[in-house]
Amino acid sequence: MVDGVQRPLRADARRNREKILAAAVRVFATEGLDAHLERIAKEAGVGSATLYRNFPTREALVEAVYRNEVARLCEAAPALLAAKPPLEALRAWMRLFLDYVSAKYGMIDALRAIAATGSNPYGRSREMIQAALGTLMDACVAAGAIRTDVGPTDIGAALEGIALTSASPEQRHQAERLLDLTLDGLKSRP
Missing domain, CATH: 1.10.10.60 (Homeodomain-like)
Structure with missing residues (x-):
């Protein structure tokens, strides 16, 4: 500086x-x-x-890792949309979300300790994630691939639920199945 x-x-x-x-x-x-x-x-x-x-400090590293993972997750949305059809991009991003949550759970106690000191490691992460998810969902809606009556907040809650119940590596197969069920429920019907 x-x-x-x-x-x-x-x-x-x-x-x-x-x-x-x-x-x-x-x-x-x-x-x-x-x-x-x-x-x-x-x-x-x-x-x-x-x-x-x-x-x-360890805390500085943990906070930087967390913020970096949020940024990587959010930056992936436009790149996935550029490379894949919207529904495939959404599915790929949902898988990245599970990876992000798995990394976050490995650091959850440290993140809580950092937050207890008055620092806010989470910052605007929820809003950033919702915006990335919204971008993907808007592209899917524009392509006619998903329903129009479901928003990013709903899917974000579903993803968090999947992650809470199936975040560990040995449960990844179940998490993938739950993602597929969620996407199937999102698809527009004739």
Whole structure:
């Protein structure tokens, strides 16, 4: 930061930060929040000093991972719509939502602890997710693929319910079936 203005990261520093965030998601998902930060640095292929330079505390890392996962989920919506028909894009995004929730559950206790200190790691995440889902659903409605009487809030609640009951990796098959049932119920009928 120079004169109160944060400079953009150099390309190599940005890559290191992205590698740390990706490794943290994997490690937290498999080992929980008690995972050693050195393990995350090793998994990312960076030194511990690089990790701590980017994330001076475990809480800073957890919050950054969470915010990064929300951003990745939301940024996927337009890319999926560009690459797939609307209904397929919606289905693919719903699968990404399950991945996001699985990562979030690995960090839930730390996120609650961060929130208890007065920080808000969740920020505008719900609104961002609803907007991404709305974009996908609007494209599906425009294509005549889904009903018009169901909104993003309804589908968001259904996705959260599926995630709550089937978020663990060993329940992924059931979660996929529930996604298919949800999508089948959304399809427009002649």
